[in-house]
Amino acid sequence: MNRALLVLSAALALSGLSLGAEVRLPKYTREVLPNGVVVYLLPKPGVPLVNFRILVKGGAESDPAGLAGLSLTTAQLLRSGTPTRSAEQFSTQLDGLGGSFIANANEQYTFVGAEFLRKDLEAGLELTADALLHPSFPEAEVKKVLSRGIDGAKAAKDNPQAAIRQYFRAFFYGPAHPYGHPAQEASLTRITRDNIAEYAARAYVGRNTVVIVAGDFDPATAASAVRKAFSPLPAGTAWQWAANARPAPGGRLLLIDKPDATQTYFEIAMPGISRTDPDRTALRLINTLFGGRFTSMLNDALRVNSGLTYGANSVVELNRLPGAITISTYTRTETTEKAMDMALDILKTLNQKGITPEQLASAKAYVKGTYPTQALETPDQLATILGDMEIYGLNRGEVDDLFSQIDAVTADRANALIRKWFRPEDLTFVVLGNAAKIRDSVKKYAPSVKEVKVSEPGYGN
Amino acid sequence: MRVFFAFLLLSGVLAAQRNDVKSHTLPNGLKVLIQEDHNIPNVALYFFYTIGSRNERPGITGISHFFEHMMFNGAQKYGPKQFDNEMEKAGGNNNAYTSNDVTVYTDWFPNTALELMFDMEADRMRNLAFDPKIIESERGVVYSERRTSVDNNNTGILYEQLRAAAFTAHPYHWPVVGWPSDIEGWTMDDLRAHYKTGYAPNNCVMVVVGDVTEAQVLALSKKYLEPIPRQPPPPPVRTKEPEQQGERRVTVRKRAQLPIQLVGFHTPDAKNPDTIVLDVIDALLTSGQSSRLYSRLVDREQLALNVGARAEHSLDPGLFYFSINPRTGIDPARTEKALFGELDHLRTTDVPDAELRKAKNQLLTQHYKQLKTIAGRANLLGTYEVFEGDYQKLFTSDRDIEAVTPADVKRVAAKYFSETNRTVATLIPEAK
Numbered sequence: 059m060n061r062a063l064l065v066l067s068a069a070l071a072l073s074g075l076s077l078g079a080e081v082r083l084p085k086y087t088r089e090v091l092p093n094g095v096v097v098y099l100l101p102k103p104g105v106p107l108v109n110f111r112i113l114v115k116g117g118a119e120s121d122p123a124g125l126a127g128l129s130l131t132t133a134q135l136l137r138s139g140t141p142t143r144s145a146e147q148f149s150t151q152l153d154g155l156g157g158s159f160i161a162n163a164n165e166q167y168t169f170v171g172a173e174f175l176r177k178d179l180e181a182g183l184e185l186t187a188d189a190l191l192h193p194s195f196p197e198a199e200v201k202k203v204l205s206r207g208i209d210g211a212k213a214a215k216d217n218p219q220a221a222i223r224q225y226f227r228a229f230f231y232g233p234a235h236p237y238g239h240p241a242q243e244a245s246l247t248r249i250t251r252d253n254i255a256e257y258a259a260r261a262y263v264g265r266n267t268v269v270i271v272a273g274d275f276d277p278a279t280a281a282s283a284v285r286k287a288f289s290p291l292p293a294g295t296a297w298q299w300a301a302n303a304r305p306a307p308g309g310r311l312l313l314i315d316k317p318d319a320t321q322t323y324f325e326i327a328m329p330g331i332s333r334t335d336p337d338r339t340a341l342r343l344i345n346t347l348f349g350g351r352f353t354s355m356l357n358d359a360l361r362v363n364s365g366l367t368y369g370a371n372s373v374v375e376l377n378r379l380p381g382a383i384t385i386s387t388y389t390r391t392e393t394t395e396k397a398m399d400m401a402l403d404i405l406k407t408l409n410q411k412g413i414t415p416e417q418l419a420s421a422k423a424y425v426k427g428t429y430p431t432q433a434l435e436t437p438d439q440l441a442t443i444l445g446d447m448e449i450y451g452l453n454r455g456e457v458d459d460l461f462s463q464i465d466a467v468t469a470d471r472a473n474a475l476i477r478k479w480f481r482p483e484d485l486t487f488v489v490l491g492n493a494a495k496i497r498d499s500v501k502k503y504a505p506s507v508k509e510v511k512v513s514e515p516g517y518g519n
Numbered sequence: 520m521r522v523f524f525a526f527l528l529l530s531g532v533l534a535a536q537r538n539d540v541k542s543h544t545l546p547n548g549l550k551v552l553i554q555e556d557h558n559i560p561n562v563a564l565y566f567f568y569t570i571g572s573r574n575e576r577p578g579i580t581g582i583s584h585f586f587e588h589m590m591f592n593g594a595q596k597y598g599p600k601q602f603d604n605e606m607e608k609a610g611g612n613n614n615a616y617t618s619n620d621v622t623v624y625t626d627w628f629p630n631t632a633l634e635l636m637f638d639m640e641a642d643r644m645r646n647l648a649f650d651p652k653i654i655e656s657e658r659g660v661v662y663s664e665r666r667t668s669v670d671n672n673n674t675g676i677l678y679e680q681l682r683a684a685a686f687t688a689h690p691y692h693w694p695v696v697g698w699p700s701d702i703e704g705w706t707m708d709d710l711r712a713h714y715k716t717g718y719a720p721n722n723c724v725m726v727v728v729g730d731v732t733e734a735q736v737l738a739l740s741k742k743y744l745e746p747i748p749r750q751p752p753p754p755p756v757r758t759k760e761p762e763q764q765g766e767r768r769v770t771v772r773k774r775a776q777l778p779i780q781l782v783g784f785h786t787p788d789a790k791n792p793d794t795i796v797l798d799v800i801d802a803l804l805t806s807g808q809s810s811r812l813y814s815r816l817v818d819r820e821q822l823a824l825n826v827g828a829r830a831e832h833s834l835d836p837g838l839f840y841f842s843i844n845p846r847t848g849i850d851p852a853r854t855e856k857a858l859f860g861e862l863d864h865l866r867t868t869d870v871p872d873a874e875l876r877k878a879k880n881q882l883l884t885q886h887y888k889q890l891k892t893i894a895g896r897a898n899l900l901g902t903y904e905v906f907e908g909d910y911q912k913l914f915t916s917d918r919d920i921e922a923v924t925p926a927d928v929k930r931v932a933a934k935y936f937s938e939t940n941r942t943v944a945t946l947i948p949e950a951k
Contacts, residue, residue, distance in 0.1 A: 104558070105891050107884070137808075145818075146809065153807035154877045156884030175884060202821060209824050209846050212776040216673050318774045321666045351612065353603045362600065365659025368667055390666060420608040427610015427629040430559035436891045513776075 081434060083457040086444065087277070093264030093293040097284050098444045100272040102437050106176035108273040108280075110186055111441040113449060114168040115266045115297045119236040119378070120257075125249055127241025129261070131203060132254050133161040133168045138199035140192040145199055148189065157182050159189070165237050166378040167449055168261070171438065176274045180283050187287035190267075193258055200251045207246045215512050218316060218490050219388075222323050225314055226488045228519040229508075230327050230382050232306025237379065243515045263294020268448045272437035303379055305329050308484030311504035315493035316512040322394040322491030323387075326401060328481055330383040333376040333450045339463040340475050341383075345374045346421040347413055348404075348480065349385060355404050360387055366397045378450065382486075383479060391492050395499040398489075402503075406482045412473035422464050429460070538914045540900060541733050545740060547749045548721025552900050552910055553736050554728045556893055562729035563897040564626040564636055566644075567905050569724075570717035571620040572697075573690040573835060574753050579709045581697015584617040585661050586713055590624065591615075592653045595646035597639050599653060609635055619691055620834040621905060622717070627894060630730040634739060641743035644718055649707060658702060665696045673779055673946055674842070677771050681781045681944035684769040685838055689760035719750030724904050728897040760785065760836060767942040775948040777824070780851045782858060783840035783942045784935050789832035789906040795916075796931040797830040797839055799923045802878035803870060804828055804861065805841075806885075809877070811861050812841075822846060822854050832906050839935065851945050866932035869925040882920050 086100035121128045137152075137159060138145040152159055157174040170190060174182030214220050224240040231238030239245070269288055271280050308328065331338060342350075349356040349372025360370035366389045375381030385405065389397035413421075433439050434457070447456055487503050489496065490512070501507055510518040541553045571583050593599035606613060611628025626636055669675040679694045686692035696702075716722070725744070727736050763785055787793055804812045805828040816823040824844040831837035845854045889895040904910040912919075 105887055107887055107891070146814065149807060149809035149814070150877070153809040153881055154873075156877075156880035156882075158884075173884075173888070175887075202818065205821070206817075206824060206846075209777065212847065213824055213844060215776050218671055219667070320670050321663070351607055353600065353607050358600075361660055363656070365656035366663070368660055368663040388667060389663065420604075423610045424607045424612070427561075427632070428612055428627070430561050430629075431627055431892070431894065435559050435561075435893070513774075 080461050081429060081457055083443065083454045084440065087281075089281070091264065091285060091289055093289060093291055094267070094296070095264045095288045095291060096268045096448055097281075097288070098268070098270040098441075098448070099277050099280055099284075100270070100437065100440055100444060101275060101277050102272060102440065103274050106274045107173055107437070108176055108179050108182070108271065108275045109437045109441055110170070110172045110183065111270040111272070111438070111445055112170040112186070112190060113268040113270075113445050114262055115166070115449065116261050117163045117166040117168060118239065119166055119300055120261060120297060121236070121239065122253075124245065125253055126239035126245035127207065128249055128253055128257055129163040129168055130241055131207060131246070131249055132257050132261075133163050133170070134203050134207075135195055135199060135254060136161050136170065136189040136193050138203065139194045139196045140188050141194055142192070143188060145196070148185070151185055155182060157185070159186065164377075169445070173438070179275050179280060183283050183287050190262060191288075191291055195251055195255050195258070197251050200254060204246050204249060207241065208243050211241065211243050211246065218319065218323050221512065222314070222325060222488060222490045225312060225490065225517045226325050226327070226384070228517040229310070229312045229488055230305055230486050233519060235303045235305060236300060237377070237381070238306070238519065240517055242517060260294070261297065262291070264288075264291045265294055265296035267291060268445060270441040270444050272441040272444070299378065305380070305382065306486075308486045309504050310506045310508070311487040311489065311500060312518055313493055313497065313500060313507060313509040314488070314490040314512050314518065315509060316490055317492055317494065319391065319491045321388050321390045322489060322496055324394070324398060324487065324489045325384050325386045326398070326405075327382040327384040327486045328479070328484070330374050330381050330479065331376070332380045333378060333446070334452065335380075337475055338376065339460065340467045340472055341374050341479065343418060343421040343425060343464065343467055344413065344472055344476055344480070345372055345383070346424055347417050348372050348408055351424060355408060356385060356387070356401060359400055359404050360389070360397060364400070366393050366400070370401065391495050394489075394491065394496045398500070398503065402482060405480060408476060409480050409482055412476050413469060415469045418467070418469050418472055422467070425464060426461055433457070538911070540910060542910070543737065543740075545720065545745050547745060547747055548719075549740070549744055549747075550724040550904065551736065551740055552724065552726045552904065553731065553733050554896060554900065555731060555733065556728055556896075557730050559893075560630050560730045561893065562628055562630055562633060562727065562731055563893040564628070564640070565726040565897040565901050566624040566640065567724040567726070567901040568622045568717055569620070569722050569834075569905055570622055570713070570753055571618050572693060572695045573619050573756050574717065575690060575693070577693075578701060579705050579713075580693040580701045581661070581695070582701075582705050582709055582713050583622055583717070584695050584697065585657070585702070585705065586710065586717070587615045587617045587622050588657050588661060589654070589710065590643050590647065592657060593648040593650065594642040595648065596642045598648070599650065602639050602643065605635060605639065606632070611636065617695055619695060619837075623901065625894070625898070633731060633735065637739040637743040641747060644720065644723070644744070645747045647714055647718070649710060651707065654707070654710070661696070662699075662702055665699065665702065669694065669696060673773060673775055676773065677779050677781055677944050677946045680769045680771055681783050681840065681942060682838070684767045684944065685763075685783045685785065685942040686760055688758050689835060690756060690758065691760070691833070691835065691837065716750055716753045719752070720744060720747045721749045722752060724901055726897045726901045726904075728900070729893040756835060763940050765939050769942070769944045771944070771946045772949050773946060775946060777847060778845045778851050778948055779946040780843040780845060780854055781840055781944040782843075782855070783838040783944075784940050785836060786831065786839045786935050787836050788834060790908060793931050793934070794830065794832060795919045796923050796927045797935070798882060799875070799878050799920065800865065800928060800932060801828045801830045801839070802881045803865070803874065803928070806878065806881045812858065815861065816843065816854060816857055820857065822849050822857060832902075834906065851947070855943065862932065862936040866929055866936060868929075870928050872925070875923070875925060875928070879920050879923070883917055886916065
């Protein structure tokens, strides 16, 4: 039993350092191989582990219409066989080294995270590169992974906190947006081996790939090993990002009926910003005060002062395309309306009254003080920053200039941004609970209400 | 390739890590462990109080966990909300956790906040306030936590039932979060008594890892913590769980998409030498996709969505339990049978050397991963000190893992994974 759930989204790693001091990204090198693969090496001696983070541009944005989950399924199948290794051999060799290998996809890229002992750098890299360069997608393995994915989508419905996130994505972004299609039973049922092989051949190419090596290793050895392993990747065609897309309009409420729920989970969202928005540092400070830490306005009101919930927070999503600013919490069924009204009141108060210079100073100290443990401590954290720089076209100012950017945010600027972004109108609501008991009371929040049953396949889309 | 991937010996990797931990005991009994690390300008400060749900009794179950919450609700010098407000304003954040055995407070902050943290931690260790209004509000928070982690979480519900069935006498019978009627019922007197013995300096280990010096920590400890008086220790937990004499089964019927199965076996306490063998068995059976249970249940036979296990390290004899998520249309009787088949195999046939080597390598690298952060090291040092009786065992754990033989695996599997020692809990989805 924990005092607080660690719910902060990775998209907004609320971050901090010795007050007043600056932070700097450690030394690293960047090299582009002839086939377009971008290679970063960041040596950081310490615990003798070496971390590989490999990114392939595209992610959910590159899932074709009707095939939501294709990039994810392809990633999951990388370890399931190559011309020289069966799935079983891959696992036995990986586990034999005590290594780890995780493959997944998010809104904008596929990523593989692998970690090995320092002494196994070359063996680990060979194994990892084999999976990325030569996946053979055996039919039997494809069937297994897809059918597991379908059951996994069902099982997720038994976990309201996980399920509401998927409903939220589908509803907030809507069918016209590339983020509005979480993998689900129907789309996974349609995916074939040919789709997967074709996707891999198109996406897993030199011009789409970023390889980051961070941790305790010898740079010369790593550089030659990475060149050798990734040079054979065909250059291919670079993924073309879709034009800008906007979330579906607000003023809508989705009610998900889970008749056995004894509490209501709800999310209230407004349109937000992209990962590269120039106001992202200011919004991080504002969100720290609104719902990004324990003493935030939302948690203080809904948990500390009233005992309505175990936790209330807000998250500013930071993806390639503009995302959501989302309030999330839960409360017992009987106090649904009270908690929702309270969350909306906090938003209105923030919008009308803004924040004081003292509050802003506290948020600045918090973001700076927590930043090193959240972003600069381990090789995998540093690799994440390097990957973001490459994917989003950012530079090392992401770290090196962060504290000066924080210092530059004034209360006036923050309050202007609050009026612009934290607006209590045209909101999108997603509510999961016992519909028979809350249906009437949640109607008032939006002119358009849609209701679905949690037991139905899909996410109401 | 074969030679390339031979499973080489990893032993010695931990011993090569710096064992530069400084240990001190203050005159009031508070144990202090310090490890300097100047990688980032931050500090992890952990307080391990040896009090948890095992120190409770019917009527006040969950009070240790409730107390974990109350420790943030005001003391003498720093009133309600001030602990969090002052800490966040100084660039720090915190959390806390309660288990059957311990209550642990975890602070992470920039080195500039070190003295503030000592001042605030000492204030709440010595002079906690008990405001009846705040207690009532916090009851609502804890009840919400219970609704989230148990009542509306199928695995949470089933896990509570597994423990309640596996332990009939020992306090590990009840959930850490407490039974609902107890959450509603405990009184001010219960809270005061719990605080007095549980939160005494002689019942606490403090661990400091990060951008500090030993001299700094010792000076602050002397100033803020040394004056706090010793208290009588919590009463010993006398009840021992009687030996189980036959399989136990418990069923939960609930609306759900898929079934869940938990299977527990009684195992010894953390200090027992069999515990490390059970860790190796856990790795053999469930760590990685080449592990025996994953490759059979999830991959080859496709009976389950997931399979996991946990070898508890507890102060009193605990549980080793498996969790299985059967696939759609798979009768839990089949997943159960497959599990028992693998356990039989383990106790009748020697583990091949290469497979044992693999499991040991996995355990060692998993251990390493926890050493990457100051928070991970603070937690490991405190955990070893409290549960193994000596933090130094952290630095020899690789040798203990290395010493496990195929004969040990067979003997320990035979000793604990018997039919009479097991409890099977199954969640069966009800028709919608």
